[in-house]
Amino acid sequence: MPLSVIIITYNEERNIGRCLESLTGIADDILVVDSFSTDKTEEICQQYSARFIQRRFDGYSNQKRFATEHAKFDYVLSLDADEALSPELKTSILNEKNKWSKPCYSFNIRNHYCGKAIRHCGWYPDKHVRLFNRSVTNWTQKEVHESIAVNDNKAVMHLKGDLLHFTCSSITEHQEKEKKYARMNADILAKKGKNILWITPYIKGAFRFFKTYVIKLGILDGYYGFIISKTLAKSSFYKYSWARNAIRKK
Structure with a gap:
Protein backbone atom coordinates (compact mmCIF):
# COMPACT_ATOMS: atom_id res chain seq x y z
CA MET A 1 0.00 0.00 0.00
CA PRO A 2 1.28 3.51 -0.83
CA LEU A 3 3.23 5.79 1.50
CA SER A 4 3.70 9.56 1.47
CA VAL A 5 6.75 11.19 3.02
CA ILE A 6 6.63 14.82 4.20
CA ILE A 7 9.66 16.99 4.96
CA ILE A 8 9.79 20.65 6.00
CA THR A 9 12.87 22.62 5.02
CA TYR A 10 14.70 25.92 5.16
CA ASN A 11 18.20 26.16 3.66
CA GLU A 12 18.91 22.44 4.00
CA GLU A 13 21.25 21.88 1.05
CA ARG A 14 23.74 20.25 3.44
CA ASN A 15 21.29 17.59 4.61
CA ILE A 16 18.36 17.09 2.25
CA GLY A 17 20.18 14.89 -0.29
CA ARG A 18 21.07 12.30 2.36
CA CYS A 19 17.49 12.31 3.61
CA LEU A 20 15.96 11.85 0.15
CA GLU A 21 18.48 9.18 -0.82
CA SER A 22 17.43 7.06 2.17
CA LEU A 23 13.85 7.08 0.84
CA THR A 24 14.72 5.36 -2.43
CA GLY A 25 12.46 2.35 -2.96
CA ILE A 26 10.12 3.12 -0.07
CA ALA A 27 8.31 6.42 -0.81
CA ASP A 28 5.44 6.60 -3.30
CA ASP A 29 5.10 10.34 -2.79
CA ILE A 30 7.58 12.85 -1.39
CA LEU A 31 6.37 16.31 -0.43
CA VAL A 32 8.78 19.02 0.69
CA VAL A 33 7.24 22.12 2.27
CA ASP A 34 9.89 24.82 2.20
CA SER A 35 10.06 28.18 3.99
CA PHE A 36 11.57 30.06 1.03
CA SER A 37 15.11 28.68 1.10
CA THR A 38 17.84 30.78 -0.51
CA ASP A 39 20.29 27.92 -1.09
CA LYS A 40 20.16 24.84 -3.36
CA THR A 41 17.48 23.00 -1.36
CA GLU A 42 14.90 23.17 -4.16
CA GLU A 43 17.39 22.10 -6.82
CA ILE A 44 18.38 19.01 -4.84
CA CYS A 45 14.75 18.09 -4.16
CA GLN A 46 13.98 18.26 -7.87
CA GLN A 47 16.78 15.78 -8.53
CA TYR A 48 14.82 13.27 -6.44
CA SER A 49 11.47 14.12 -8.10
CA ALA A 50 10.03 15.45 -4.84
CA ARG A 51 7.04 17.77 -4.95
CA PHE A 52 8.18 21.16 -3.69
CA ILE A 53 5.81 23.73 -2.14
CA GLN A 54 6.91 27.01 -0.59
CA ARG A 55 4.96 28.33 2.40
CA ARG A 56 5.66 31.00 4.99
CA PHE A 57 6.78 29.38 8.24
CA ASP A 58 4.23 29.93 11.02
CA GLY A 59 5.27 27.24 13.50
CA TYR A 60 6.46 23.64 13.28
CA SER A 61 3.06 22.15 14.03
CA ASN A 62 1.24 24.28 11.45
CA GLN A 63 3.87 23.60 8.81
CA LYS A 64 3.66 19.86 9.34
CA ARG A 65 -0.15 19.90 9.44
CA PHE A 66 -0.12 21.67 6.08
CA ALA A 67 2.28 19.08 4.65
CA THR A 68 0.17 16.21 6.03
CA GLU A 69 -2.99 17.62 4.47
CA HIS A 70 -1.31 17.92 1.06
CA ALA A 71 0.23 14.44 1.05
CA LYS A 72 -1.21 12.16 -1.64
CA PHE A 73 -1.80 9.13 0.59
CA ASP A 74 -3.26 8.51 4.05
CA TYR A 75 -0.20 6.81 5.50
CA VAL A 76 2.37 9.52 6.13
CA LEU A 77 6.01 9.32 7.23
CA SER A 78 7.32 12.61 8.61
CA LEU A 79 11.04 13.31 8.48
CA ASP A 80 13.21 16.34 9.14
CA ALA A 81 15.75 17.28 6.49
CA ASP A 82 18.65 16.31 8.78
CA GLU A 83 17.30 12.78 9.28
CA ALA A 84 17.66 9.56 7.28
CA LEU A 85 16.30 6.02 7.50
CA SER A 86 18.73 3.33 8.62
CA PRO A 87 18.67 0.15 6.45
CA GLU A 88 17.01 -1.80 9.30
CA LEU A 89 14.26 0.78 9.78
CA LYS A 90 13.70 0.94 6.04
CA THR A 91 13.17 -2.83 5.96
CA SER A 92 10.74 -2.64 8.90
CA ILE A 93 8.65 0.01 7.14
CA LEU A 94 8.66 -1.91 3.86
CA ASN A 95 7.33 -4.98 5.68
CA GLU A 96 4.47 -2.95 7.17
CA LYS A 97 3.62 -1.38 3.81
CA ASN A 98 2.28 -4.75 2.71
CA LYS A 99 -0.53 -4.70 5.29
CA TRP A 100 -0.50 -1.56 7.54
CA SER A 101 -1.60 -3.40 10.67
CA LYS A 102 -1.63 -0.30 12.92
CA PRO A 103 -2.62 3.37 12.52
CA CYS A 104 0.61 4.59 14.19
CA TYR A 105 4.21 3.43 14.22
CA SER A 106 7.08 4.51 16.45
CA PHE A 107 10.82 3.96 16.25
CA ASN A 108 13.98 5.07 17.98
CA ILE A 109 15.90 8.15 16.89
CA ARG A 110 19.69 7.93 17.11
CA ASN A 111 21.11 11.42 17.39
CA HIS A 112 24.53 12.25 15.95
CA TYR A 113 26.35 15.25 17.41
CA CYS A 114 29.43 16.68 15.69
CA GLY A 115 29.72 13.35 13.87
CA LYS A 116 29.43 11.22 17.02
CA ALA A 117 26.47 8.97 17.87
CA ILE A 118 25.17 9.99 21.31
CA ARG A 119 24.09 7.01 23.40
CA HIS A 120 22.91 8.76 26.57
CA CYS A 121 21.94 12.32 27.67
CA GLY A 122 18.31 11.26 27.29
CA TRP A 123 18.94 11.28 23.52
CA TYR A 124 18.82 7.50 23.00
CA PRO A 125 16.64 5.60 22.76
CA ASP A 126 14.51 8.60 21.79
CA LYS A 127 11.21 6.99 20.77
CA HIS A 128 8.75 8.95 18.61
CA VAL A 129 5.70 8.29 16.43
CA ARG A 130 6.55 9.54 12.94
CA LEU A 131 4.57 7.16 10.73
CA PHE A 132 0.79 7.42 10.96
CA ASN A 133 -2.57 7.25 9.24
CA ARG A 134 -3.75 10.85 8.83
CA SER A 135 -7.40 9.74 8.72
CA VAL A 136 -7.01 8.61 12.34
CA THR A 137 -4.67 11.19 13.92
CA ASN A 138 -2.63 14.32 13.23
CA TRP A 139 -0.11 16.71 14.78
CA THR A 140 -0.70 18.36 18.15
CA GLN A 141 -1.01 22.14 18.27
CA LYS A 142 2.23 22.67 20.23
CA GLU A 143 4.37 25.45 18.80
CA VAL A 144 7.59 23.71 19.86
CA HIS A 145 8.39 19.97 20.03
CA GLU A 146 5.29 19.04 18.05
CA SER A 147 4.20 15.39 18.07
CA ILE A 148 1.56 13.03 16.74
CA ALA A 149 -1.51 12.86 18.99
CA VAL A 150 -1.88 9.31 20.32
CA ASN A 151 -4.78 8.51 22.65
CA ASP A 152 -4.40 4.74 22.69
CA ASN A 153 -0.97 3.13 23.06
CA LYS A 154 -2.42 -0.10 21.65
CA ALA A 155 -2.72 1.73 18.34
CA VAL A 156 1.08 2.09 18.12
CA MET A 157 3.56 -0.51 16.87
CA HIS A 158 7.26 0.00 17.58
CA LEU A 159 9.45 -0.80 14.58
CA LYS A 160 12.98 -2.16 14.61
CA GLY A 161 15.73 0.08 13.35
CA ASP A 162 16.81 3.66 14.04
CA LEU A 163 16.01 6.95 12.42
CA LEU A 164 19.40 8.61 12.08
CA HIS A 165 19.35 12.25 13.15
CA PHE A 166 22.39 14.35 12.25
CA THR A 167 21.41 17.05 14.69
CA CYS A 168 24.38 19.44 14.80
CA SER A 169 27.67 19.56 12.96
CA SER A 170 29.21 22.00 15.43
Whole structure:
Protein backbone atom coordinates (compact mmCIF):
# COMPACT_ATOMS: atom_id res chain seq x y z
CA MET A 1 0.00 0.00 0.00
CA PRO A 2 1.28 3.51 -0.83
CA LEU A 3 3.23 5.79 1.50
CA SER A 4 3.70 9.56 1.47
CA VAL A 5 6.75 11.19 3.02
CA ILE A 6 6.63 14.82 4.20
CA ILE A 7 9.66 16.99 4.96
CA ILE A 8 9.79 20.65 6.00
CA THR A 9 12.87 22.62 5.02
CA TYR A 10 14.70 25.92 5.16
CA ASN A 11 18.20 26.16 3.66
CA GLU A 12 18.91 22.44 4.00
CA GLU A 13 21.25 21.88 1.05
CA ARG A 14 23.74 20.25 3.44
CA ASN A 15 21.29 17.59 4.61
CA ILE A 16 18.36 17.09 2.25
CA GLY A 17 20.18 14.89 -0.29
CA ARG A 18 21.07 12.30 2.36
CA CYS A 19 17.49 12.31 3.61
CA LEU A 20 15.96 11.85 0.15
CA GLU A 21 18.48 9.18 -0.82
CA SER A 22 17.43 7.06 2.17
CA LEU A 23 13.85 7.08 0.84
CA THR A 24 14.72 5.36 -2.43
CA GLY A 25 12.46 2.35 -2.96
CA ILE A 26 10.12 3.12 -0.07
CA ALA A 27 8.31 6.42 -0.81
CA ASP A 28 5.44 6.60 -3.30
CA ASP A 29 5.10 10.34 -2.79
CA ILE A 30 7.58 12.85 -1.39
CA LEU A 31 6.37 16.31 -0.43
CA VAL A 32 8.78 19.02 0.69
CA VAL A 33 7.24 22.12 2.27
CA ASP A 34 9.89 24.82 2.20
CA SER A 35 10.06 28.18 3.99
CA PHE A 36 11.57 30.06 1.03
CA SER A 37 15.11 28.68 1.10
CA THR A 38 17.84 30.78 -0.51
CA ASP A 39 20.29 27.92 -1.09
CA LYS A 40 20.16 24.84 -3.36
CA THR A 41 17.48 23.00 -1.36
CA GLU A 42 14.90 23.17 -4.16
CA GLU A 43 17.39 22.10 -6.82
CA ILE A 44 18.38 19.01 -4.84
CA CYS A 45 14.75 18.09 -4.16
CA GLN A 46 13.98 18.26 -7.87
CA GLN A 47 16.78 15.78 -8.53
CA TYR A 48 14.82 13.27 -6.44
CA SER A 49 11.47 14.12 -8.10
CA ALA A 50 10.03 15.45 -4.84
CA ARG A 51 7.04 17.77 -4.95
CA PHE A 52 8.18 21.16 -3.69
CA ILE A 53 5.81 23.73 -2.14
CA GLN A 54 6.91 27.01 -0.59
CA ARG A 55 4.96 28.33 2.40
CA ARG A 56 5.66 31.00 4.99
CA PHE A 57 6.78 29.38 8.24
CA ASP A 58 4.23 29.93 11.02
CA GLY A 59 5.27 27.24 13.50
CA TYR A 60 6.46 23.64 13.28
CA SER A 61 3.06 22.15 14.03
CA ASN A 62 1.24 24.28 11.45
CA GLN A 63 3.87 23.60 8.81
CA LYS A 64 3.66 19.86 9.34
CA ARG A 65 -0.15 19.90 9.44
CA PHE A 66 -0.12 21.67 6.08
CA ALA A 67 2.28 19.08 4.65
CA THR A 68 0.17 16.21 6.03
CA GLU A 69 -2.99 17.62 4.47
CA HIS A 70 -1.31 17.92 1.06
CA ALA A 71 0.23 14.44 1.05
CA LYS A 72 -1.21 12.16 -1.64
CA PHE A 73 -1.80 9.13 0.59
CA ASP A 74 -3.26 8.51 4.05
CA TYR A 75 -0.20 6.81 5.50
CA VAL A 76 2.37 9.52 6.13
CA LEU A 77 6.01 9.32 7.23
CA SER A 78 7.32 12.61 8.61
CA LEU A 79 11.04 13.31 8.48
CA ASP A 80 13.21 16.34 9.14
CA ALA A 81 15.75 17.28 6.49
CA ASP A 82 18.65 16.31 8.78
CA GLU A 83 17.30 12.78 9.28
CA ALA A 84 17.66 9.56 7.28
CA LEU A 85 16.30 6.02 7.50
CA SER A 86 18.73 3.33 8.62
CA PRO A 87 18.67 0.15 6.45
CA GLU A 88 17.01 -1.80 9.30
CA LEU A 89 14.26 0.78 9.78
CA LYS A 90 13.70 0.94 6.04
CA THR A 91 13.17 -2.83 5.96
CA SER A 92 10.74 -2.64 8.90
CA ILE A 93 8.65 0.01 7.14
CA LEU A 94 8.66 -1.91 3.86
CA ASN A 95 7.33 -4.98 5.68
CA GLU A 96 4.47 -2.95 7.17
CA LYS A 97 3.62 -1.38 3.81
CA ASN A 98 2.28 -4.75 2.71
CA LYS A 99 -0.53 -4.70 5.29
CA TRP A 100 -0.50 -1.56 7.54
CA SER A 101 -1.60 -3.40 10.67
CA LYS A 102 -1.63 -0.30 12.92
CA PRO A 103 -2.62 3.37 12.52
CA CYS A 104 0.61 4.59 14.19
CA TYR A 105 4.21 3.43 14.22
CA SER A 106 7.08 4.51 16.45
CA PHE A 107 10.82 3.96 16.25
CA ASN A 108 13.98 5.07 17.98
CA ILE A 109 15.90 8.15 16.89
CA ARG A 110 19.69 7.93 17.11
CA ASN A 111 21.11 11.42 17.39
CA HIS A 112 24.53 12.25 15.95
CA TYR A 113 26.35 15.25 17.41
CA CYS A 114 29.43 16.68 15.69
CA GLY A 115 29.72 13.35 13.87
CA LYS A 116 29.43 11.22 17.02
CA ALA A 117 26.47 8.97 17.87
CA ILE A 118 25.17 9.99 21.31
CA ARG A 119 24.09 7.01 23.40
CA HIS A 120 22.91 8.76 26.57
CA CYS A 121 21.94 12.32 27.67
CA GLY A 122 18.31 11.26 27.29
CA TRP A 123 18.94 11.28 23.52
CA TYR A 124 18.82 7.50 23.00
CA PRO A 125 16.64 5.60 22.76
CA ASP A 126 14.51 8.60 21.79
CA LYS A 127 11.21 6.99 20.77
CA HIS A 128 8.75 8.95 18.61
CA VAL A 129 5.70 8.29 16.43
CA ARG A 130 6.55 9.54 12.94
CA LEU A 131 4.57 7.16 10.73
CA PHE A 132 0.79 7.42 10.96
CA ASN A 133 -2.57 7.25 9.24
CA ARG A 134 -3.75 10.85 8.83
CA SER A 135 -7.40 9.74 8.72
CA VAL A 136 -7.01 8.61 12.34
CA THR A 137 -4.67 11.19 13.92
CA ASN A 138 -2.63 14.32 13.23
CA TRP A 139 -0.11 16.71 14.78
CA THR A 140 -0.70 18.36 18.15
CA GLN A 141 -1.01 22.14 18.27
CA LYS A 142 2.23 22.67 20.23
CA GLU A 143 4.37 25.45 18.80
CA VAL A 144 7.59 23.71 19.86
CA HIS A 145 8.39 19.97 20.03
CA GLU A 146 5.29 19.04 18.05
CA SER A 147 4.20 15.39 18.07
CA ILE A 148 1.56 13.03 16.74
CA ALA A 149 -1.51 12.86 18.99
CA VAL A 150 -1.88 9.31 20.32
CA ASN A 151 -4.78 8.51 22.65
CA ASP A 152 -4.40 4.74 22.69
CA ASN A 153 -0.97 3.13 23.06
CA LYS A 154 -2.42 -0.10 21.65
CA ALA A 155 -2.72 1.73 18.34
CA VAL A 156 1.08 2.09 18.12
CA MET A 157 3.56 -0.51 16.87
CA HIS A 158 7.26 0.00 17.58
CA LEU A 159 9.45 -0.80 14.58
CA LYS A 160 12.98 -2.16 14.61
CA GLY A 161 15.73 0.08 13.35
CA ASP A 162 16.81 3.66 14.04
CA LEU A 163 16.01 6.95 12.42
CA LEU A 164 19.40 8.61 12.08
CA HIS A 165 19.35 12.25 13.15
CA PHE A 166 22.39 14.35 12.25
CA THR A 167 21.41 17.05 14.69
CA CYS A 168 24.38 19.44 14.80
CA SER A 169 27.67 19.56 12.96
CA SER A 170 29.21 22.00 15.43
CA ILE A 171 28.81 23.10 19.05
CA THR A 172 28.01 26.64 17.91
CA GLU A 173 25.17 25.34 15.75
CA HIS A 174 23.70 23.52 18.75
CA GLN A 175 23.99 26.61 20.95
CA GLU A 176 22.19 28.76 18.39
CA LYS A 177 19.46 26.15 17.91
CA GLU A 178 18.86 25.89 21.66
CA LYS A 179 18.69 29.68 21.98
CA LYS A 180 15.98 29.71 19.31
CA TYR A 181 14.00 27.02 21.16
CA ALA A 182 14.51 28.87 24.44
CA ARG A 183 13.08 32.06 22.92
CA MET A 184 10.05 30.22 21.55
CA ASN A 185 9.44 28.41 24.84
CA ALA A 186 9.90 31.66 26.77
CA ASP A 187 7.20 33.32 24.67
CA ILE A 188 4.82 30.43 25.38
CA LEU A 189 5.60 30.60 29.11
CA ALA A 190 5.22 34.39 29.22
CA LYS A 191 1.75 34.17 27.66
CA LYS A 192 0.62 32.14 30.68
CA GLY A 193 1.52 35.12 32.88
CA LYS A 194 2.52 33.10 35.96
CA ASN A 195 4.99 34.79 38.28
CA ILE A 196 8.58 33.53 37.97
CA LEU A 197 10.98 34.11 40.89
CA TRP A 198 14.43 35.56 40.22
CA ILE A 199 16.05 32.32 41.35
CA THR A 200 13.94 30.07 39.11
CA PRO A 201 16.16 30.33 35.98
CA TYR A 202 19.20 29.28 38.03
CA ILE A 203 17.38 26.34 39.63
CA LYS A 204 15.95 25.17 36.31
CA GLY A 205 19.31 25.47 34.56
CA ALA A 206 21.19 23.62 37.30
CA PHE A 207 18.62 20.84 37.42
CA ARG A 208 18.68 20.46 33.63
CA PHE A 209 22.45 19.97 33.74
CA PHE A 210 22.21 17.46 36.61
CA LYS A 211 19.42 15.55 34.89
CA THR A 212 21.21 15.32 31.54
CA TYR A 213 24.74 14.72 32.77
CA VAL A 214 24.06 12.52 35.81
CA ILE A 215 20.57 11.03 35.74
CA LYS A 216 20.54 10.52 31.96
CA LEU A 217 24.21 9.39 32.04
CA GLY A 218 25.56 12.11 29.76
CA ILE A 219 28.85 11.63 31.59
CA LEU A 220 29.26 8.36 29.66
CA ASP A 221 29.26 10.28 26.36
CA GLY A 222 32.52 11.97 27.32
CA TYR A 223 33.36 15.47 26.13
CA TYR A 224 30.24 15.87 24.00
CA GLY A 225 28.06 14.59 26.81
CA PHE A 226 29.34 17.46 28.96
CA ILE A 227 28.87 20.02 26.18
CA ILE A 228 25.32 18.83 25.46
CA SER A 229 24.44 18.96 29.16
CA LYS A 230 25.86 22.47 29.55
CA THR A 231 24.11 23.74 26.40
CA LEU A 232 20.73 22.34 27.49
CA ALA A 233 21.22 23.88 30.93
CA LYS A 234 21.83 27.30 29.37
CA SER A 235 18.75 26.87 27.20
CA SER A 236 16.63 26.18 30.28
CA PHE A 237 18.13 29.20 32.04
CA TYR A 238 17.40 31.47 29.05
CA LYS A 239 13.83 30.17 28.78
CA TYR A 240 12.86 31.13 32.33
CA SER A 241 14.96 34.28 32.42
CA TRP A 242 13.49 35.67 29.19
CA ALA A 243 9.96 34.66 30.23
CA ARG A 244 10.40 36.41 33.59
CA ASN A 245 11.61 39.59 31.93
CA ALA A 246 8.70 39.54 29.48
CA ILE A 247 6.15 39.09 32.28
CA ARG A 248 7.68 41.92 34.36
CA LYS A 249 7.41 44.31 31.40
CA LYS A 250 3.67 43.77 31.05
